[in-house]
Every structure is written in structure tokens, then in C-alpha cells.
Amino acid sequence: MYELKSVDKKFPGVHALKSINFHIKRGEIVGLVGENGAGKSTLMKVIYGAYQPDGGQVLINGTSVRFANPRQAMEKGIGMVFQEQSLIPNLTVMENIFLGYERQFVRFGVVDWKAMANAAKAQLAKVKLDIDPAMVTSKLSFVQRQLVELAKVLTLEERVKGDLVILLDEPTSVLSKDEVALLFKLVRELTTRAAFIFVSHRMDEVMELSDRIYVMKDGEVVDVVERGGATAEAIQHKMVGRNVDKQYYREHLQQPFDQSNVLVEMTGVGLPGRIQDISFKVHAGEVLCLVGTEGSGREAILRTIYGMLTPVTGQLKIKGANANGYSPRQSVAHGVGYVPRERKIEGIVAGMNVYENMTLSQMKNHSSSGVLRVAEERALARDWIKKLSIKAHSEFADCGNLSGGNQQKVVLAKWRSGGSDIMLLDHPTRGLDIGAKEDVYDMIRAMSAAGVGIVLVADTLEEAIGLSHTIIVVKDGRMQKQFACEPGAKPTPFDLLHYMI
Structure with missing residues (x-):
């Protein structure tokens, strides 16, 4: 037929x-x-x-x-x-x-x-x-x-x-x-x-x-x-199927995280119809990956940490402070950065240039008496364009016209330049080609080495395994299994699928 x-x-x-x-x-x-x-x-x-x-x-x-x-x-x-x-x-x-x-x-x-x-x-x-x-x-x-x-x-x-x-x-x-x-x-x-x-x-x-x-x-x-x-x-x-190339995910750069420094802690957090009884800690330098199918509750966990959703049960702490009632503005003020899945809708503002996008979340840091210090903003953007090898003709380039990989770098630079030390990454490599993915992997490793706590929702199981210190499998809004991911002793994709499906 x-x-x-x-x-x-x-x-x-x-x-x-x-x-x-x-x-x-x-x-x-x-x-x-x-x-x-x-x-x-x-x-x-x-x-x-x-x-x-x-x-x-x-x-x-x-x-x-x-x-x-x-x-x-x-x-x-x-x-x-x-x-x-x-x-x-x-x-x-x-x-x-x-x-x-x-x-x-x-x-x-x-x-x-x-x-x-x-x-x-x-x-x-x-x-x-x-x-x-x-x-x-x-x-x-x-x-x-x-x-x-x-x-x-x-x-x-x-x-x-x-x-x-x-x-x-x-x-x-x-x-x-x-x-x-x-x-x-x-x-x-x-x-x-x-x-x-x-x-x-x-x-x-x-x-x-x-x-x-x-x-x-x-x-x-x-x-x-x-x-x-x-x-x-x-x-x-x-x-x-295939074996994973450990170098591709920069596993050789994975370093132990600081177990004494807890940046985010969830205890019994629940949102009716979304997530139930979620409990975990994110430490400085740790890459914690949430693994599950679409609709499993991963995005709700990220948005709860960011302040877009408010826990109905349980407790959320950010750097030791009760964050149950935080708004996104308060979460950002406490060092939380969020790279959403839909970068063109929620991550960047098309029509605004690179430097305007990079400083959008930190404009108060670049203003005096309500007047923006534009030269300072531009200098910061030029610095990060160089650091992250962003392919843009200048800081005046329209963000909407950049490739997906370069847009993602602008979003990451927006939070890192503002000093965010808790990063929430929702499918950061979605839609990127292999070269752009490798750039993102390098950035994740660099953030981890600098003591940033990262909560990641990866695009593939191999990516999750390769990048993570810790993996939590989420199914139907509940935690199913937690895996430690030390180099040389990481779970296989099959190990994860067993609890996902």
C-alpha cells in the first residue's frame, strides 16, 4: 500500500x-x-x-x-x-x-x-x-x-x-x-x-x-x-549497537568533583502530574545527567531548579538556601543558568546582536544610573567570541543568523560571563553537527574543571554516559536508578535502557 x-x-x-x-x-x-x-x-x-x-x-x-x-x-x-x-x-x-x-x-x-x-x-x-x-x-x-x-x-x-x-x-x-x-x-x-x-x-x-x-x-x-x-x-x-569513542566525549578530561561542596539539593520534590519524590545532590564540578524518554519528567526537574516551576512537596536548596519559592530572577541571582532545548525560542533573541544577547541576563552589571555601558558590553562579547571561537563577523552580528552551534555558544557565554556556577543544559547538542558538538563537549569539560555544577539532559545515551559523573534514570516522573560514572567503569546504554523503558 x-x-x-x-x-x-x-x-x-x-x-x-x-x-x-x-x-x-x-x-x-x-x-x-x-x-x-x-x-x-x-x-x-x-x-x-x-x-x-x-x-x-x-x-x-x-x-x-x-x-x-x-x-x-x-x-x-x-x-x-x-x-x-x-x-x-x-x-x-x-x-x-x-x-x-x-x-x-x-x-x-x-x-x-x-x-x-x-x-x-x-x-x-x-x-x-x-x-x-x-x-x-x-x-x-x-x-x-x-x-x-x-x-x-x-x-x-x-x-x-x-x-x-x-x-x-x-x-x-x-x-x-x-x-x-x-x-x-x-x-x-x-x-x-x-x-x-x-x-x-x-x-x-x-x-x-x-x-x-x-x-x-x-x-x-x-x-x-x-x-x-x-x-x-x-x-x-x-x-x-556501536562502541563509544571515549575521546569523542572527552572522558580523558573527566576529573573527580568536590563532594564537600553541594550546589543544588532536591529532597522529596514533587509536582502533581509531572514529577514525584525526586531526591539528589549536585556538587561543584559534577556533571549529573538525567536520562529518560520524552515526557519522563527531566525537563520539569530542570525548570523547577530554575524557578519556572514551584515544588508542591519536598524541598529544593540552592547553595544551602531554601529555594522553593524562587523565581527565575532569584535563581539567576544565586548563580543558576539555563540553556533550554529550544534555543531559537527560549535561548536567544533573534534580531538582537551577539553582545546584546550575551549581556541580556546581567544588564545591571553593565549599567550606571540606568544607562548601559555599551563599550564594556562589547568588550566582554569580543572576549567570549574569542574564548569560544564563535563564528561571527563581530559582536554586532545578528544572533538569529548564526549557525545552531554558534547560537548555542552565545547562550552558554551569556551565563558563564555572568558568573553562573550552576548550569542546567537541556539537549545542548540537539541539531548540531559533529564539530559543533565537540566544541560543546569541550565547554562542558572546561566548566566542570572550573567547579561548575552541571545538570544535563543529553541528546543520546552515549553522550550521557560519556560526559557524566552521575546518571539518574527518570521514568514516569520518578527516579528509577542512579549510576556512578567513573572513567573505565561506566554503565552501558543497555544498562540505562533497562530502567528507561
Whole structure:
């Protein structure tokens, strides 16, 4: 029904997909697994039409097709339920379901809301969701929004001749066990209407739901496993595969941390629906890595330390002081710096230049009587551009026009130049090429050697193992296992996966 033959996709410095062969039959549920960076997201975007392959063929019922955009893919029956939900919160359920396709309900220039509501009810019935189509979407629970997303995709039935292929991107990441069971029952029933591609980090769920599982690593399909054809452990081994180059992660530069100097301490910290009973210490010079799947609670822990989230239970201490009520401003004043995952959204301000971005969190240090000492700001920026080998023509370069790696260096310089000695790094190498990653690894080692306490959420398991003094595995908001990571005695990726999935 749907097939990829020898599909390739390249980005500057990255061969994201390497000769991918993939097929799905009518009514099938196919699993897709691999660690972060394996190529799953790129493959899904090629299937969905967001990316165009650089080589190979996309076939539907034996006919070669090429999608310029997702709308063209939808016209051929391919829909996607996104992990980060795409519904617009302030629109009603029915407006979301028919967004972009409202014309069918327009009569003499006026929208027939009653007809739209009736049509929306018919779509919601497909996913067994009994709600008012006129309800504002923001009032729905997460699982209800997930089902509305699925109902929205199923509107393709009325618009498309032929079979549907629906991509489910981490649909269970924040669902309870009962909600997962409900979703799986629904998906099995819907196989009379569509085939499904199910992407998840949760191996038990993939094995339970899928007829076949494609295992990806480094942009390649390394195995295709039939239902019951392998154990979870065997599939996990195929996912992590290769030996790690210890020099690449600068393991030879790892030094013992100062166990007498505690910078951050969490004791029984909890946030309902996010994290529960989190307890650990971060010492000066320590790189502590939080490992887990998407939605496991890692980001909530970072944001709690930074002051963006307030603990409901337990206690957070920063340098010995009670920090439960700290705002981000107070956390920054106590030496906390935060490098967020979405650097272009939360890390830098595009349109502002390099020196303005670098001093943004410390403007009071460069002002007198409310007037900025711009020459001082510029001198500081030039110094850090040189220190970190930032590729920018000058401190006046627009930060939005720099490469991802250089933007990341600007964000790191912003905190280090201000004296931050507690660094929270959320996927600091995401989207960077190999050379830029190595620069970030050097910076992490240098910060550690200078006595900075680092809480890291890494992009891959190898990266976590290579960079860390300590690893904590987080699953469903709870700590599962803590590993010491001394050079020569570090855990393997398989050791971590055992507690993650």
C-alpha cells in the first residue's frame, strides 16, 4: 500500500536517512523505534511530506509520488497525530477538526455552525469521544485532545479515495496506563479504516501494539522484527549497537568533583502530574545527567531548579538556601543558568546582536544610573567570541543568523560571563553537527574543571554516559536508578535502557 525504496535524506553535515526501505500494508500497525538521533523524526517527516527525500522513491499502491508539503500528503491519505499537539487552544473542537477545510460549511458567505457541529460529532464518534463540538479546546484533558487530533486526521476518510496511513508520534508519552489501554483498543478497532505507524520510546507498548517493528540506528533500518520475533532486550541491543569513542566525549578530561561542596539539593520534590519524590545532590564540578524518554519528567526537574516551576512537596536548596519559592530572577541571582532545548525560542533573541544577547541576563552589571555601558558590553562579547571561537563577523552580528552551534555558544557565554556556577543544559547538542558538538563537549569539560555544577539532559545515551559523573534514570516522573560514572567503569546504554523503558 505505502512503500519507501532506498530513500535518502541529507542535511548540512548530517546524513539523516541512508537508503531506507520501508513498507506498510492495509490495516497494519507498524512500530518504529530507535534512540534519539536515530532518524525516526526525519523518516516521519518524509512520509508526512514535511521533508522531500534527496534520493529513492515514495510509492503508494505501486505508483511513485512526491509530496511538496504535508497538505499534498494528506490529499493522498497520510495524516499525523503529533507528540506536541497541534490543536489551537482558543478554538472550539469543531473548528480545530475542520481547520483549513471550513469551505464545505459556508453558505452564501456565512458558516453553517450547526452543520459543522453535526459533522464534528460524526468524526468524534469514530474515536468514541462524547463531548460538545462547540467546547473550547483548552478545556479538554490531554487524552481528550489526543483523541480530537485523531478524529481530525480521520476526516481524511471523507476527502480521500483509497487507504489511510496515520502516523502516531509518541502518543502515550504523558498518558496513564488506563488511558494507554483505551487508546490501544481504539487504534486496533480503527485498523478497519487505516494503517498506523506507531513511534514510541516505550518498548513494551511498541511490542504489544505492533504487527512489525522497524529498528533504526544512525539513519539506517538495522532490523525489521515480526511480532514475537525478538525480546525487548534484543531490540534494545540493536538500537544502541556501536562502541563509544571515549575521546569523542572527552572522558580523558573527566576529573573527580568536590563532594564537600553541594550546589543544588532536591529532597522529596514533587509536582502533581509531572514529577514525584525526586531526591539528589549536585556538587561543584559534577556533571549529573538525567536520562529518560520524552515526557519522563527531566525537563520539569530542570525548570523547577530554575524557578519556572514551584515544588508542591519536598524541598529544593540552592547553595544551602531554601529555594522553593524562587523565581527565575532569584535563581539567576544565586548563580543558576539555563540553556533550554529550544534555543531559537527560549535561548536567544533573534534580531538582537551577539553582545546584546550575551549581556541580556546581567544588564545591571553593565549599567550606571540606568544607562548601559555599551563599550564594556562589547568588550566582554569580543572576549567570549574569542574564548569560544564563535563564528561571527563581530559582536554586532545578528544572533538569529548564526549557525545552531554558534547560537548555542552565545547562550552558554551569556551565563558563564555572568558568573553562573550552576548550569542546567537541556539537549545542548540537539541539531548540531559533529564539530559543533565537540566544541560543546569541550565547554562542558572546561566548566566542570572550573567547579561548575552541571545538570544535563543529553541528546543520546552515549553522550550521557560519556560526559557524566552521575546518571539518574527518570521514568514516569520518578527516579528509577542512579549510576556512578567513573572513567573505565561506566554503565552501558543497555544498562540505562533497562530502567528507561
